[in-house]
Each structure stands twice: as C-alpha cells, then as structure tokens.
Amino acid sequence: MRLALNQKVAILLHGGIQSRLGKTGLSLLRYSEAPLVAVIDIECAGKNLTELTGIQRDVPIVASVADALQFQPQVLVIGIAPKGGMIPDDYWHELKDALKAGMSIVNGLHTPLANIPELKTLLKPGQVIWDVRKEPSNLGIAQALARTLPCRRVLTVGTDMSVGKMSTSLELHWACRLRGWRSKFLATGQTGLMLEGDGVPLDAVRVDYAAGAVEGVVMRYGKNYDILHIEGQGSLLHPGSTATLPLIRGSQPTQMILVHRAGQTEVIEGVPIPPFNRSH
Template structure:
C-alpha cells in the first residue's frame, strides 16, 4: 500500500509514529508531510529508514497514494485543526486515513460525511474492542517466553527496541512475535490494542488477552511497553502492562543524555539503577522478573561517544546494554533468552 505520512512541524524528532512507519511498516511511503521542511528528504534526517520526499501538503504528494497516516502523537492525542485541510483533501482523493489519535476521526462530522461520500475508511487505531474484561492473572501460563520493554520516560525507544528484538530473534530462527500496545505498533503489525485508550480496569486484561492470544503459537513474545513508571501522567498504563503481561524479563529503555521527563521538566528522571529497582519491585507481586538488559537511544551522539554511553549505561543498570538500532539487538536477545 502506498501511503502519505502527516508529520507537520514535528519531523523527525517529535514524530515517532512517522519514523516507526518508515522503519518497520510494510508500506511504500510516497511522501512525508511537514510544512516546515518542504523540498527536503527523509534521508537528510534519518538515513537508516525508508527514504521519501518531504512536501508541504497533500496537494504535493504524487500518485499513487492509497492512504494517509497521521504520523504524530502529541501529548493528549488531540487533533490539530491545522491538519484539517490535508485530511479533508486526502479523503477527497480517495485515501483511507489511519489515525492513532485520541480524537476519533470517524466521529468528526465533516470527515465522516466525506468518507461516506468518497467510499473510504477512517481507521481510528485507538478505538478499543468492545468486549474487554479485567485480567485473570493467567499470562504466565503461556508457553512462550515473554519480554516487556519498559522505559525511564515516554519516547525512549520501547517500540523500536521491541521491533528490533523480534527481528533479531527471527534472524536466528526463533519464532518470535511483537505484541503491539500502542498506535505505532498496531500500524506496523496490523493488529493489537492501543491500551492507553482502554478503561483503567481493563488495561491489564487487554494486555493479558494479547499475550494469551499469541503465547502458545510462538517461542518468544516481545510486548511493546508504554509510558514510564516514573512519569507523572502516564505511570498507570505502564503498571497495567507490567502486571497484565507478567513478563519473564524486562528491557529498560533510556535516551542518552535525557535527565528530565519530556514535557514535565520539573520532574527529573531518577538514576537508572533506581528505575530498574522500581520496575522489578512493582512486578514482584505478580511476576518474578528482572531487568535482563538495557536499550540506550544514542541517536544524538557521535560513534565514539555512543560506545562510551552504552558502557556507562550497562554499568549503571548492572546488565548488558546496547543501542539496538545502531549496534544491533543480538546482545539484548542473548540477555533475555
């Protein structure tokens, strides 16, 4: 499928969904929309992902294009009204629209009417299933080993690490599957539940459902983590995923140089050794698990500095560590297996 990815004023650093689609999704990206960078290319900023032109708006996207993907996930998941003309024109061009926002496009009167007129689909990826239930505490019963990525903050590489772990496992002939719990993972895998839209009583149950659905069909499940237990706004979903997945091992994700919670800079990130202990202690009532490895996002560092940062991170968390994008995920896979 040929898609256009909307990432206005946020590409690439604050458009993790767009970057995830470019790196992992089975889509041909025709163009990325960012009105701040028209005339540039994805490769100018992210040479390690699928390349595409960056254009100012949907009118500049060449044919063929089958769908538009909302490639940004702003705090709170709201719809930016400045995107409306591009979404409207995409629908009028016959494009489906895939959105991971909390704002449901299918409940927008204008978009719903246009989609009906033009015979296209509005896919609100955050809309939860109607038949969710509380957890039964049975995720540990699956045959597969279950690994969960956790973080010191949001946007520290949990989805990326999960995808890289699964890819590394498959390269070794291990039957591995990604368990998507966020909008980017659901876009990439075309299944899953975006758990931060699920009522709080049912989040652990939703994760348990995903683990049990795939757990007897694979040897390794890697559950995509969300938020952080130290985050002042998003810790609840993190705890629910941890308890619902009942993981055998954790991978702690961090961004090199980040010292405070993004968007909540008055809240410093605790020392990573303390964060490790917090996760292990929180999991203990339902799962005897440890932080088996660490994933460090070193994208902002030069090669020599990245190597040193990984060594220091591994020492701090007392576990093997690497940057899975820069150096590969084999070391992480060895640790969690």
C-alpha cells in the same frame, strides 16, 4: 488490522520530521513495509529525508496533501503523536483535501474521526477512516493467567515516554526470528498496530480493563510462540503515565528491558531519573 501493504501511503507530518512529535511517522518510515510515497511537512518541504533523519528511505518531502497527489497516494496516515493525542487545528483542511481526493485515512490520535459528519459525507465507496485508538469489545478483568504460559514474555519499560520501547521490541523480535525462534511482536500503541496489526491500543482502554486487555492478547498468542515481545507504553517515572503497571500485570513478564534516552536526567522539571548505579 494493519497498514495495507498494497496501497500507496502518504504521511501527514507537519512539524514532525525534526521533533519528537513525529515519532509515529518516523517509525513508519523506518519500519513499515508499505509503499510510502510522500511525507507532508511544510517546514521541511523539498529537503532530503535521509539527511534530516538518517533513515535510509528515498521518500520525497512535500508541503501539503495537494502537493502529494502527484505521487498518487491511496492512504493518508496522521504521523504525529502530540501530547494528549489531539489533532492540531491546521491539520483539518489537509484531512478534508485527502478525502476529497479519494484517499482513506489512518488516524492514530485520540480524536476519533470516523463518526464526524463533515468527514463522513466526503467518503466515497472504497474509502475508510480507521481510528486505531478504539477500545476492543468483550474485555475482562486480569487474573494473572499469563503466568501459566510456557513462553518467554519480554516487556519493554521506559524511564520516560518516547524513548524507543517499540523500536527495541521490534528489533529484538526480528533478531529472535533470525535465530529461528518462534517470535511474536504484540503491539500496544497506535504505531505498532499500524506496523504489525496484532495487539491492543492500550491507552484507549478504560483503566479497570487495561490489564485484562493485555492479558487477553498475551493469552491469545502465548501458546503458539517461544517468545512474545510486548511493546511497552508510558514511563516508570513520569507522573502522567498510567500504562506501565497494567502491562506488567497483564503480561506477567518473564523479562523486562529498561529503555532510556542516553544523557537524560529528568522526565519533567523537578522529577529526576535516579542514577542507575544507585542501590537501595
């Protein structure tokens, strides 16, 4: 499943246009082929998106879902990615307004919405709530099967979170296709799944099955492509990150690309990023 290309989309992005919290919405604005008709951010309403972000896309910024209705959106995407993946308190009335207006909702946060009675009662025929972060069924334990594949498996890893691992994988995927390679991007996070559809929401998978979930999706596509670009998650260095090791074990990468935010020296206070020229 991916974000539909034939439905008008509004992105709910309060406080996200000019902060790292907005990485999901900003990535959709940069990469999505869906018709994006409005960005909702009360802090930036009325301003120019390109001037604020550098993204070359002419999409109006409005203050609320109610203000976005003039552009006739059919889908509302929650565009922020806060720590812990919880929905902010001031988002709930916007979600209800969207459902009352006949819109479907795409939710990439950890808080599931599809089974909340108060929201379900607002759904009309044709409306859906897609909780992207949902563990797939029939998962197994990884067995290093990906090492038997003939394709290249390129995994992005990061010194920190939110440094551009998905963007790097997407850009390399498209560059490979321009060169005539049979290339496939495999998403492992909510934004990548909205954009491309194929993959696994890794941080929704129980840790014992995480490497197996990655292995399963790599094995599904590895025999039909020259190169797989596997979207990285988490951080090699951040003490709160658990995602990188299952990705390495599950994909058995032939290459890894390190993604780093230029000038950053710590992941959190007291946890430094070692100098790249330091040898051991």
